[in-house]
Amino acid sequence: MSEFVQFFFFLLTLIGVGVIVSTKNVVHAAYALALVLVSLAGIYVLLNAELLAIVQILLYAGGVVILLVFGVMMTRRGSEDVLVSESKNSILALALSLAIFSLLVYVFSEATFESFESTIxxxxxxxxxxxxxxxxxxxxxxxxxxxxxxxxxxxxxxxxxxxx
Amino acid sequence: MLSLAFYLLFLLVFVVFAVYAERKTAAFIQNRLGPMEVGPRGMLQTVADLLKMIQKEDIKADAVDKLPFLIAPIIVFVAVFAGFSVLPLNAEVAGSNVSGGLFLMLAIISLDVLGILMAGWASNNKYSLFGSMRSVAQIVSYEIPIGLSVLCVVIITGTLDLQKTSLLQSGRGLIDWNIIQHPVLIIPFLIFFISGLAESNRTPFDLPESESELIGGYHTEYSGFRWGIFMLSEYGMMLLLSIVGAILFFGGWNSPLVRIGSWDLYTMTSGTVWGTFWLLSKALLLVFIQMWVRWTLPRLRVDQLMSLSWKYLTPLSILMLFICGIWKLWLIS
Amino acid sequence: MIELDPTYYLYLSALLFSSGIFVVISKRNVIFVLIGIELILNSANLLLATFSRTDLNGQIFAIFSIVLTVCEVAIALAILLNVYRKYHSSNLDELNELSNE
The missing domain is CATH 1.20.5 (Single alpha-helices involved in coiled-coils or other helix-helix interfaces)
Structure with a gap:
């Protein structure tokens, strides 16, 4: 049961990150960021960090996302669609982020945890x-x-x- | 889990009766009779309205942003309903076992702003956007006085857990209620009540959905059952804040009757069913007062609304925080 | 209460960090870049929360980090509003002059 809950929150986070990386619409990316923040709050509860989860929902999902959406609404020209143009750098950016990801995964795979029990x-x-x-x-x-x-x-x- | 299931059923039944009660209250305040045709003295009016609403056509305009438009009412309802999970029912059935129960409720309630933003933006409509931005500004501004007035109670009781707050008010009936034991809590209760009216978009703060000015505000484009979900969450928020107000200030599920001599009225009216009865009747009394205020006071303009929150309620609640701290220190010494 | 291998939390943190870097480098809209910065900060918070098993200091540090992030986003959006009023654009490619002359 606990594994199913962990898997569910991981899946929600991955869906949110996928939407942020692949969409061209800034408002959709802000909504996906809200999804990522709330599912991270769920992961914090699973890690027995209760106050951090509450603060994450209150300040991040209930504050920062609203600020960002207001920022989008106030900085658009007329009624054009909120497009971004990513033609220049996307291959370079993809290569760089994959390089950093593989470096971090290599370092983390060497980690050994003797006991992961929470004593709080x-x-x-x-x-x-x-x-x-x-x-x-x-x-x-x-x-x-x-x-x-x-x-x-x-x-x-x-x-x-x-x-x- | 048991309390959450009970509150879901209670909320659904409550909305049916609350809509009828609202129309009858409006009628009596306005010196007329209200619904009288359907059923005995109009009692089945809400059932007829629900049947009509369920079978209405689900209009989806072409130019809306599909997925956010469909999800927005669900987010508002889920955020409001998830706040019910920390509420106790009586002495045996407590809410969820989080160490910061009240704090968690305030955090989850603030997520309904996301749904309102999504509804306003996805509707692709000037009036919806104005309504939703005003509503978001209003809800976010009134979260501060609500949080600070709740903090005044938490300073005095010393716990964030709603079941412990109710247990601290038990023993002797009416004189053990927080608002009578600590009279310094009268002004925080008023601040809590006013900010609660603003959090659930009720008059005198219902500019975002005022029918006479903005057509429908953020729920202009919604018809049929989706609009019904918005109304369900508004009544849900009213009920949630009334139950929290009853627990924090008016004794929760404790009986108000006192012991007169050797006639122990307090223990005679305590128990599992009695506890639930007392809690829900105190909450329903506060809901009735909210409906009463709605049909008595006129609507505030948006700049009056914002200046009320930032220039009056927030400084007053900070001052009351200071006074409650002094009261608590005086109590300890 | 954990049956999952704890290194999966670290992998998730690495994924958030690298997607944040991808978004910051390749997107041109200012709000998009702010969203990427949020992802990077969240990956650090997740790492702090994962390692805070025997005492609460990791959690406290993560709470301070969240509060500072909120301040930074507020000021960034205020600056963006000012820049938008002058240049009428929130595209980073077009904001490439120091003054408006």
């Missing part, structure tokens, strides 16, 4: 919260600051100036 059993949300405020407090405060700067910067950059 407790309330993960509580432990991560405590760890944010004790072990990783500097990173936590810096991330909050970066978020504030990004929020102010993005809203300033994107506002319409008065003589446009």
């Amino acid at each position: 059993t407790s309330d993960q949300v509580r432990e991560i919260g405590v760890s944010f405020l004790t072990n990783h407090i500097v990173a936590f405060e810096l991330i909050a600051f970066v978020l504030l700067v990004a929020l102010v910067g993005a809203s300033y950059l994107a506002k319409m100036s008065s003589n446009d």
Whole structure:
């Protein structure tokens, strides 16, 4: 049963990646990205990383994909189809990505796992919260600051100036 | 698993009665009678409407984007319905055993925005696109006050699990409810209620689907059963947020009756069936208040809507977060 | 709870990474390139989550990575909106001048 669930989420991820790589329509690629992100959240649950799965759905699938689709809707000329032209580089890009893929697969195939059991059993949300405020407090405060700067910067950059 | 199956059946039965209740409520508020012809005092009106809707022709325009157009209502319904999986039913039947139950529900609910975007864009139609962009902006903006007001309750109860929140409110009936034990939670409840109205696209926030201005908003091009799925998810979201509000603020499945002297009314009205009854009646009372608000208040303009969220509700909920933190520290000391 | 060979998660991460690189190099639309960058970042997050078995530090690092990605996408889209207002195009081939004169 657990293998069937793993196989299902892997298949969904592969379908999503296949659509992103092969489509010419940017909006379809954004929808396929949402599929990839949600199925990755399912894989994180299988890897016993609960809070990461929830944050992935909340921020990635519920935030980044919407931002991207809004970006597509606001940057198109008239009513033409949202095409991309990939005639120049696609063979070179394919060769390069295949080379990187084979290098990574070769390195990963040498990996041996002695024991892959998960020894985390407790309330993960509580432990991560405590760890944010004790072990990783500097990173936590810096991330909050970066978020504030990004929020102010993005809203300033994107506002319409008065003589446009 | 058992609670999810129960909630699926309950949702389907609830929608049938909720549409009838909405029309009767609208009628009584507007000083008329409502549906009276079909069945005794109009009770079979929704059944007749469902039969009509199921046999309507499924119109698919030529210029729509086929696959996203067909999938969009399903995504909206699945996102709303998957949020029901973390809700408990009574003291024995709990929801799904995730450590961050409430957080998971808020995350999954935010996925219905994808379905609305797909519906608006794939319809290839100005009005659908305007409606869906307004709806997405509205839902995303009101997710912040909802999350912060729920966080106020989580600070005070100390747990994200909805079953534990209900267990912490049991024992003595009405005086153990969160909103009475911690009166600082009254304003977060109001913020939660208002943002819940906006999350389910109900009046006074239903500009995205206002019939008088945008024809139908993002569901203009949908007819027959697909439109029915959109309406089903709107009522589903109303019910979900009402049940969550009942669990967080009003005691969940606990009985409201108190012990008077040696007459133990509280234990007399507790149990498996009693628990489910109390939870669902509190949720249905909140649904009735949502319907009442719909036919009383006029619709907000889109800039009033956005300024309400960003300029009033978000700062107020941040302030209430601070006050609830102080209350919790005062309680501990 | 895992019966699958854990190296399959690593292979999936490698696949995501190389598809991300393919999309970044060969597509010309700016949003497409951002989608490719998302795929690359997700492959790194998957690797972090796979190796976080005995303690929670991998998960915490992945959460920080997700938050930084969200900031980066927001600012990238704000810049794209500004560029689009000046050049009226979101095709990388046509954005090849430093000023609009």
